[in-house]
Amino acid sequence: MASLWDDLENLADSPSSFTAKPGERGTIRPKAGFDAAEDVDALKDAIEGLGTKENILIDVLTQRSNAQRQLICEAYQEATGRTLLEDLKGDTDGNLQDLLVALITPPAAYDCHEVMKAMDGIGTDNSALIEIFASRSTQQIQALREVYLKETETQVTLRMREELSGQLSEALLLLAEGQRDESTTVDTEKAKEDAMALYEAGENKWGTDESKFIQILCQRSIPQLRQTFVEYKNISGKTLQQSIEGEMSGDLEELLVAIVKCVKNVPAYLAERLYHSMKGGGTDEATLNRIMVSRSEIDLLDIRAEFKKLYEYSLLSAIESDLSGDHGDCVKAICGGDD
Incomplete structure (x- = not known):
């Protein structure tokens, strides 16, 4: 199990999901010969008849791309005077409803709503926030921020400041602000310096300087971090993940390990x-x-x-x-x- 994460061979050259173009490695692709009106008829029939035909809802909404689903939503509202969202909420329930609603939501809005949900009510769902902010590209985070601002008229980072505290807050805010460097060129000397700084902040001292880990892991580019991981192992004999797991605990450990894993392999x-x-x-x-x-x-x-x-x-x-x-x-x- 651990061996996957310990292997740094060829890390610097392996492809990264942060740069994958949508559509290349997905399971859902645009439907050829797509006809929104035809799909609307099928959905209306599934929803308006006696009892809901869930299999039709599933078949239509899982076999179209998100862009096509947005066109279906527009056509549905024109045809019925109701939104597909209202009708799905009125006609389905539980986990199926959550899933169908997710499918008809534009990707940036869906990420945004998941972040809202993670901060709603008492306490926060830190694991959900960690997963979203560690695995999304800077562009995806930017898009999420724009939707949040549009829907709430406030910055997501302001809300996060209210909900989160300590070093977890510091690290998640850096990610949510989209502070990660986007450069694709790797500076090997800088990677060696950063690796040494991480070693000095953790393995090589009594106690841990977490802020150094946060600063480097939340701001360096993905290619730069990959090189840094290789240099770190050369210096310390351990992977950075092993060091973080040995030095830290709780939510901050979970976040930093998630970032390390996503840098390697989302x-x-x-x-x-x-x-x-x-x-x-x-x-x-x-x-x-x-x-x-x-x-x-x-x-x-x-x-x-x-x-x-x-x-x-x-x-x-x-x-x-x-x-x-x-x-x-x-x-x-x-x-x-x-x-």
């Missing part, structure tokens, strides 16, 4: 998250739904491949043994094939 990080959402008694449907929908047009094929590598059975078989009913059918449809 799909593998999300495959682990999916595994833990289904492992043991009960299912964490919120995490499962969020990852399946948000990655369905980005890198879900890669997530499936990493899942199989890590656990020696397919993501589809994990879903089949963990979920049932319409919600299970909908998640399976997003997952696509078996591996």
